[in-house]
Amino acid sequence: MTDRLHPANGLRPSTLHLPQGPWATVLDCLCAHFHAIGRDVWLDRMARGRVLDSDGQPIGPDHPYRVGLRVHYFREVSTETPIPFEEQVLFVDEHLVVADKPHFLPVMPSGEYVEETLLARLIRRLGNPQLSPLHRIDRLTAGLVLFSANPASRAAYQALFRDRRIDKTYEAIAPALPALDFPRVHRSRMVAGEPFFRMREAEEGPANSETHIDVLERNGALWRYALHPISGKKHQLRLHMAALGAGLCNDPFYPELTERVPRSQDDYSRPLKLLARSLAFDDPVTGEARCFESRLRLEW
DSSP: OOGGGSOTTOOOOEEEEOOSOOOSBHHHHHHHHOTTSOHHHHHHHHHTTOEEOTTSOBOOTTOBOOTTOEEEEOOOOTTOOOOOOOOEEEEEOSSEEEEEEOTTOOSSOBTTBSSSSHHHHHHHHHTOTTOEESSOOOTTOEEEEEEEOOTTTHHHHHHHHHTTOSEEEEEEEEEOOTTSOSSEEEEEEEEEOSSTTOEEEESSSOOOEEEEEEEEEEETTEEEEEEEESSOOTTHHHHHHHHTTOOOTTOSSSSSOOOOOOGGGOOTTSOOSEEEEEEEEEOTTTOOEEEEEOSOOOOO
8 A cells, every 4th residue: 555545634545346337447437336426526536646546556537447446536525514513532542542422423434524524533633544443323323432543453342342242331311101111121123214224123023133221310201211232233222212102302213204404404402312321341452341431411
């Protein structure tokens, strides 16, 4: 890898292996593959050295197409919306970084955000382009996120999540459920829903998701819940609570989909009442018992 693949902001490029097709140039293929990105945008990126081959050399507009060619490109958003909340770094050593993510900030570059992500901010702040998230939480969820700081030990920490050897606790505020007994366990079969970004519970088939739920505090019509996900399905906690009849406060997806607005129009006064509160595990490198607690708090 050359220095061109490690820009100043530390964010690594995306990679595309060119698919089978009739195109004469790499440019033609990129325009066809990424319908939402105009030809003029790709020409501008190429002129600035933002489209590279597998050796890190710039690819120009006349570069011949070849199936399977590995192309690196840097995602860019021309009018990225600043997120007016700051992350907090709670722990740093040679292997791990633990940060408190605010509501509305994505963990990784996606969609409208590249620079305004937790990863990009931490790379700039800590000066470590090797940072890589070990897990993710939703953009609308706040709380703890663990990052690997060292590629040499990354696999050992990734195994904690793969093998479910890490205890995760979330906190949520949602409507009271006085007719139900707590603590309780909710299991269901989660499958893709409609639209594509939602999940739903299927009536048939074995359960593939499990959440342990308890009540931490009662405050009239709203309760504060402790949620312990045993599995890690997309939107699991939000869907499970909605299925019990207590959709999380300010959730735009569950139980019903509210009218979607662009992320640039997020209502910062109405954050999703979900917080990744604690993470506990035995450190696979040092053997030390680790327990990290978020410094954030969900307000009623």
